[in-house]
Amino acid sequence: MAGIYIHIPYCKQACHYCDFHFSVKQETKTAFVNSLVSEISLQKNYLGGEKVETVYFGGGTPSLLSEAELRKIFETLHQHFEIETNAEITLEANPDDLTKEKISSLKSTEINRFSIGIQSFFDHHLKWMNRAHHAQEAEDCIKRAQDAGFVNITIDLIYGLPDLTDEEWEQNLATSFALGIRHLSCYSLTVEPRTALAHFISTGKSRKLNDEQAARHFEMLMQRMKEQGWLHYEISNFATEEKFISQHNSAYWKGKKYLGLGPSAHSFNGTSRQWNARNNHLYIDSLEKGVIPFEKEDLTKIQRINERIMTELRTMWGLPISDFGFSISNLLSAKSRPFINEKLLETKNDSLVLTDKGKLIADKIVLDLMLDED
Numbered sequence: 571m572a573g574i575y576i577h578i579p580y581c582k583q584a585c586h587y588c589d590f591h592f593s594v595k596q597e598t599k600t601a602f603v604n605s606l607v608s609e610i611s612l613q614k615n616y617l618g619g620e621k622v623e624t625v626y627f628g629g630g631t632p633s634l635l636s637e638a639e640l641r642k643i644f645e646t647l648h649q650h651f652e653i654e655t656n657a658e659i660t661l662e663a664n665p666d667d668l669t670k671e672k673i674s675s676l677k678s679t680e681i682n683r684f685s686i687g688i689q690s691f692f693d694h695h696l697k698w699m700n701r702a703h704h705a706q707e708a709e710d711c712i713k714r715a716q717d718a719g720f721v722n723i724t725i726d727l728i729y730g731l732p733d734l735t736d737e738e739w740e741q742n743l744a745t746s747f748a749l750g751i752r753h754l755s756c757y758s759l760t761v762e763p764r765t766a767l768a769h770f771i772s773t774g775k776s777r778k779l780n781d782e783q784a785a786r787h788f789e790m791l792m793q794r795m796k797e798q799g800w801l802h803y804e805i806s807n808f809a810t811e812e813k814f815i816s817q818h819n820s821a822y823w824k825g826k827k828y829l830g831l832g833p834s835a836h837s838f839n840g841t842s843r844q845w846n847a848r849n850n851h852l853y854i855d856s857l858e859k860g861v862i863p864f865e866k867e868d869l870t871k872i873q874r875i876n877e878r879i880m881t882e883l884r885t886m887w888g889l890p891i892s893d894f895g896f897s898i899s900n901l902l903s904a905k906s907r908p909f910i911n912e913k914l915l916e917t918k919n920d921s922l923v924l925t926d927k928g929k930l931i932a933d934k935i936v937l938d939l940m941l942d943e944d
């Protein structure tokens with residue numbers, strides 16, 4: 571079983587913190603969709619005939635695609651891949667796109683899951699981030715999607731904003747619960763190089779981020795989710811019950827094959843990774859000549875193990891160290907001992923699992939456990 575990721579590289583406006591690949595100029599969208607369908611057919615053998623159990627439209631802003639564009643993409647996917655009848659098909663959407671008409675048009679396609687970029691239910695945060703929507707639109711679009719019959723809805727929230735008070739963070743979570751959301755992805759704001767936010771901080775126009783505040787928000791988040799009985803199944807991801815766990819993202823974390831389509835998209839076939847050029851014009855021009863612009867890296871055994879440490883340790887299922895053979899398992903056991911002694915890691919069913927305390931410094935633990943090539 572495998573997954574397909576499709577990157578839609580357009581947005582209405584640039585959020586100040588964002589370093590994903592996108593363009594705010596949408597004139598090339600039609601040419602892009604033509605190139606995308608060419609890429610789909612050129613990559614028909616990438617997954618080695620495995621059935622596709624998840625399709626994920628990410629970006630950028632996939633909700634900018636018209637129904638006709640989506641239908642063209644689905645038609646081409648079905649021509650070249652076997653997609654499970656009950657596949658999870660997610661579309662990332664921004665609240666300002668999800669009008670009643672748009673939702674009903676999306677409902678007529680194969681999309682059965684929305685990932686909505688809410689980020690905050692407060693207007694002053696949305697303005698600070700330069701999001702294209704308002705707080706009221708955020709709540710309204712969720713209700714509209716639910717009224718139209720979408721049950722599997724996830725929303726993104728961001729914490730660690732300099733102006734996000736503890737009370738506002740509590741309120742954002744309480745609003746999500748009140749709206750009957752089944753899945754939440756919560757990310758700590760980070761300052762990526764060459765973003766508007768990095769510029770604002772370096773010129774003193776914005777306050778610096780506060781690590782203690784972000785850690786406190788994360789602890790509050792874990793506490794509230796526990797009280798509500800949600801599954802904390804990956805550091806940043808929570809579901810009300812198992813059936814709402816993201817199948818697509820879980821496949822990444824479990825090392826399954828996936829094909830990434832569109833500019834900047836990454837693919838993994840079990841032994842190598844490849845990534846497409848992060849440039850819309852280059853992508854479109856190249857595919858018009860029948861060539862996918864990508865780079866590729868074959869992974870060594872140690873790189874593959876390190877990738878598993880990076881991804882699986884972040885999940886509630888943990889890292890099954892006995893999978894790696896006697897000597898690597900012993901090495902990982904020895905490396906993990908100090909963290910187990912400090913109650914940052916624990917072992918469950920022969921797997922290493924982060925404790926709540928460990929989740930606060932997950933990146934450091936992952937780095938320490940990773941293996942050297944020699």
Ligand code: SF4
Nearest residue numbers: 581584585588629630
């Ligand atoms: S809508 Fe999403 S992809 Fe587009 S700029 Fe904002 S955060 Fe980035």
